[in-house]
Amino acid sequence: MLRFIVRRLALLVPILLGLSVLLFAWVRALPGGPAYALLGERATPEAIAAIESQLGLDRPLWEQYLQFLGRAVRLDFGASIQTGQPVTEEMLRRFPATIELALAALLIAVAVGIPLGYLAARRYGTWIDNLAVTGSLLGVTIPIFFLAYMLKYVFAVELGWLPTAGRADPRARADHPTGFYVLDGIVTGNLDASWDAIQHLILPALALSSIPLAVIVRITRASVLNVVNEDYVRTAEAKGLLPGTITRRHVLKNAMLPVTTVIGLQLGVLLAGAVLTEKVFAFSGVGQFMADGLVQRDFPTIQGFILVIAIVYVVINMIVDLVYGLLDPRVRVS
């Protein structure tokens, strides 16, 4: 078990090294160089030279790279160009918002996707199945920012059912010890604040859940269709077991194996999707910070964000593999 975790974490080293080279090269390839990118079109040559020496850009490339790497290892990506604060601090402050949003989206995707996928498989070829298949195709293809704008326009602007933006009502007073607003409300005994946070979460989470939901529906459906034709399901029927037992113990338990893997992969997709969703709903998480960073060429932020995503991705996949081992005795790690 421990060996497995260490092995998987060791896998991070080459991935992060490769990424660091890419990110380093990318900043140097910005049109006009990073100093120009920072200062914009009206930059004077003196200002550019000053910034370049300040950023160490006048040193040899290999020295710059080693310096970059040395800092990155300590999770130091420099100061954000947007705020002047260290990138790591800015991200840590915003991470709870993004995690909250991603988990809410995942919850929707799993809670709706698995039953829907199961139903579609069991009603194979009927209108329910066709609807699920078409709907999931739509879910994967529809651009996430378009969906986000549509949801916002219909349910927040036109119907006024839900708030249009932000994480909480700015007029309300609430303490945020953890940074997870829904949890904060519960911890501080302020359930109104939790409810407010949930209302602010619904639309962005719905928009963000579209792709994982669609993928989970499809995988669940395909997986259930496979499993119901397995010999052991026929054995279960030959035993005269009740349909509920057959579904839970013999169909779903097996059908969920590929779904687990996909859920893990979708968490990475959720982080990337959070950039657009948070932007549309002014949901002040890492994603929105990253989206603004892209516009303002805040390359320290962008570098930090991408590296963090890579780390999260590998760690999540490791967790998924561990969970998979728990579900499937055949691959249980010793």
Next chain:
Amino acid sequence: MSLLEVRDLSVTFTRSGSEPVHAVDGVSFDVAAGQSVGIVGESGSGKSVTSLAVMGLLPSRGVRVGGTVMLDGNELTDMDQRALRDVRGRDVAMIFQDPMTSLNPVVTIGRQLTEVLIRHAGLAKGAAKAEAEQLLRRVGIPDPVRRLGEYPHQLSGGMRQRVMIAIAIACRPKLLIADEPTTALDVTIQAQILDLLRTLVAESGCGMIMITHDLGVVAGLCDDVHVMYSGRIVESAGTKDLFARPSHPYTDGLLQSIPRIDDEDPDAVLHTIPGSARDTVAWERGCAFQPRCSRAVAECLAGPPAMAELGTPLVPHPVRCLRPVGDDVVLHEGNVAR
């Protein structure tokens, strides 16, 4: 009245867009309590479909089932699924061909055994576990307590088939259906499993249907044999009678293709039936075996051959053939036995 009476059973697969497939056509046979009945035939002859029809396990869509299946006086073919679920696993149980795929890979052996006891015998968890341990011991699995907590992949193929047998006999069914229970196993293991089945049937007095393509299996195990070809029974007889007097050319071919230890000439080439089951004729047009039959005559293609009774009312031996082996008579002018 027999324990199981199958009368004129037919199963037709009706896929929209393709021709209906008559997988089983007018099959009738009996199984008495304590009796083992063999159903023999090559791949695709309808053996599995017959057993699934008896179990009520055929899919509800795209399948037409005709005829009757009476188990201990209860008609199964028009029972609804609810009632059938009470019968399956309790009154009639089935052992499948491939023990590698017939057990659920992510559920423990213990759970797969106890669930049927809890469902039908109304046992509580603890009692079911104790009973499961006894069952594993009965089917010859050493160290049953440890095995109960293990998963199928931790057991060998033979052990898994023993587990399948334990599951099948758990609720003391009146009828046991074994669909090629040894085909997927090593030869040495095959004999052990057949021994086990023979013992269990003798001890419990249940009836058994043994489905196989191997007449050798039938010889040591079954009282009666029905030979199937292309969805129909072509010959039925007591096992001894069948081996002594194989009368359908197909049965004869099957028997001649079994290697014999007491063969006088060890270098003699094994006889095989020419062609394959795919070279067939629809029964309505004539004898389905005709394209592969060395005894065929023109009449064989003039409609379905009727059953000929070669036995006596007390010891029946019906054969679906116009020119049974050992019965070389002139059927028609010009069609003398070749």
